[in-house]
Amino acid sequence: MGSPRARSKAENVRRRPRTATETPRPATIRDVAALCGLSIATVTRVFQGSQSVRAETRARVLESADRLGYRPNSIARALSTGTSNTIGVLIRSLVDPYWAEIANAIERRAGERGCSVLLASSQGRPDLEREKLQTFFDNRVDGVIVGGVSGEPNRWPHAGRHIPTVMLLWDSTPQPELLEELSSGPLSPRLRMLPQETLPGEWLAHVSTDDAAGGTLIARHLLDLGHRRFAFLVPPPVRSHLLRLLGMRMTLEEAGVSFGAVLPTADTFESGRAAATQLLCGNSPPTALVCTTDVIAVGAISAAHELGVKVPADVSIAGYDDIDLASYVDPPLTTLRNPMRQLGETALDLLLSGRAGETGAISHRLTGMLMARGSTGAAPIR
Amino acid sequence: MGSPRARSKAENVRRRPRTATETPRPATIRDVAALCGLSIATVTRVFQGSQSVRAETRARVLESADRLGYRPNSIARALSTGTSNTIGVLIRSLVDPYWAEIANAIERRAGERGCSVLLASSQGRPDLEREKLQTFFDNRVDGVIVGGVSGEPNRWPHAGRHIPTVMLLWDSTPQPELLEELSSGPLSPRLRMLPQETLPGEWLAHVSTDDAAGGTLIARHLLDLGHRRFAFLVPPPVRSHLLRLLGMRMTLEEAGVSFGAVLPTADTFESGRAAATQLLCGNSPPTALVCTTDVIAVGAISAAHELGVKVPADVSIAGYDDIDLASYVDPPLTTLRNPMRQLGETALDLLLSGRAGETGAISHRLTGMLMARGSTGAAPIR
DNA sequence: GCTTCAAATGTAACCGGTACCATACACGCT
């Protein structure tokens, strides 16, 4: 036992000596080996939980490590093993409470699974997206979750490399022509197939919400309350909004109820208010006013108040998203809440499951929950 | 030129050969060197912008690198240089819009400064705090920003190591005895010195808000409106709330106005409502009701509505924080908005300035902005 | 032509781990 000990000490000394006055640098595996008179191989075995280490040896190593405050250097480990135990999360916005909740779920779950999170926000700028993704790859992340991006995945620095990637809540750019189709006339086959449409980046795993199902939940709720005259306020029709409308339209169709007017608006309080005013002042106003966004719905409620139209006695108003504000307005808004936390957790689990690296596209679609509140009620008797 | 080229190629071959069928692994510096027939040292020089490379050589290297899609491996670089270009950001919550905005500012600024962000949330749990910080250090971050933590900095894995750290918005645990002192009787020297009190972790750089100044702004605003009878609703008195009150009290004192009643409440809508009800029903109700939290203030407004007390005609109500809700309630709430973005940016700049590593405590204190809105108005004429 | 010096380039030892292979030794079997 004497000779190897001497040798391993010699090996340690070979490294560049540091003077005593330097900043105390963190202990390395060699420091530990030197202190307990064992080889670095044994130390690394102990820290990897290898079975083939005598209990007594293990104790000796741990004691030395403890004394030096040794902790394995993740950087060195990453370089050596090729896996960094770090994932990259790129999301559109950190400030939007929607995304904040998702980011939180991801981070939390990642922590539980023992992996760190490099976080970046893309602010909807494709150039930043590419840049941040590149940084992730330079840092050799084990995988990437990309949430709510706008860029074209085929032009990401990904291309060609096999880096596990989960695309979270992808959405299209506005497609006004589809909204047009959807609003009037029979449903074209193309629209009927919209939910099954292949998403861009088909080689990636996808986690998304089932917006058509959400639309169905809202429509059914209002049908159950006896409503037969509907109208819809819709912001620039990105894919998810088209799907919400589609779900509603198909549900109404099944029930033999005609679809009603579809009014394009911007996604702001003021436009919602304006559009709703116009609608409620028209002849034969709807009894159910569905907005595909809470912000618009809140504007609509405000318009109703102003016109002296009672909510929900005269008109029921529903939103979509369940933003904070939804439960504070008067009356509190009936809306559809997506399972943010679950979205984040699903994305992370999918990423770490290893199935996100395969070529076959995996897709998870999560359904939201109807939050029935005071802004919807029984349809007025004519 | 022939001989060194051959040699450098030989050096490259020394590495473990990969079979052609393997996953295409990212190109390394050696691949680039081999392709352009130069040494790895030259390649690294090019990528570090070293001056002593002939323009022609540089072009040759860049061309090869480009062809191979080479990018320097940050992990290897970090191991070699000892700096990772990554900072750790540990904040209390990602979901709280307050912190979300701060986190966003930090991330954005960090991106501009070319450094990545490892983000973790502590959820107010000291055990998680320690754990996540440890992870940061294991990953050899260049520095750490710790926001809104509850743990004792002396027990962080920091201790002894010199890792640049900025403490952002530290707050104490509730100190009811100080609130007691503050509410009645003359101001003790201890209270007067509260703003200058040394914060824990005195070896760390601090970025905080000037809560006393914020309190002053609100008090002054109300004094200017002619108010002379005040009352205060206060949640469990952590340091920042004590300071808000202190600022107000000192301002009133200067103006020769007596301080008024201080009611402890919980930081919820319901308790605010209850406490306000009690206050407004008492004899000699205040004309100015100041809450050190918006949530409480919104509850107070609701109480006033219910009692038929007009806001601001009969009573002015002010909050603190400027949460989203504040501008949506009716009337919109006068409150104090802290410069979230600036807080985040200041913390990051301070961290990267290198001054956060010194022993001398650096402290930045940022002042908020009064958001005068509809909930405050001229004092009623007696 | 030869020395001198600076600029350009090459060599190899790091950084701190991991993992493959070698070695040493104890034990049980023929």
Add this chain to the structure above:
DNA sequence: AGCGTGTATGGTACCGGTTACATTTGAAGC
């Protein structure tokens, strides 16, 4: 005694960069 077999440990070549130092090259100066 000789020979595997297995277990515990040591030695060392990696991972992909950086950097101190060595070497080569070319031009100027004599």
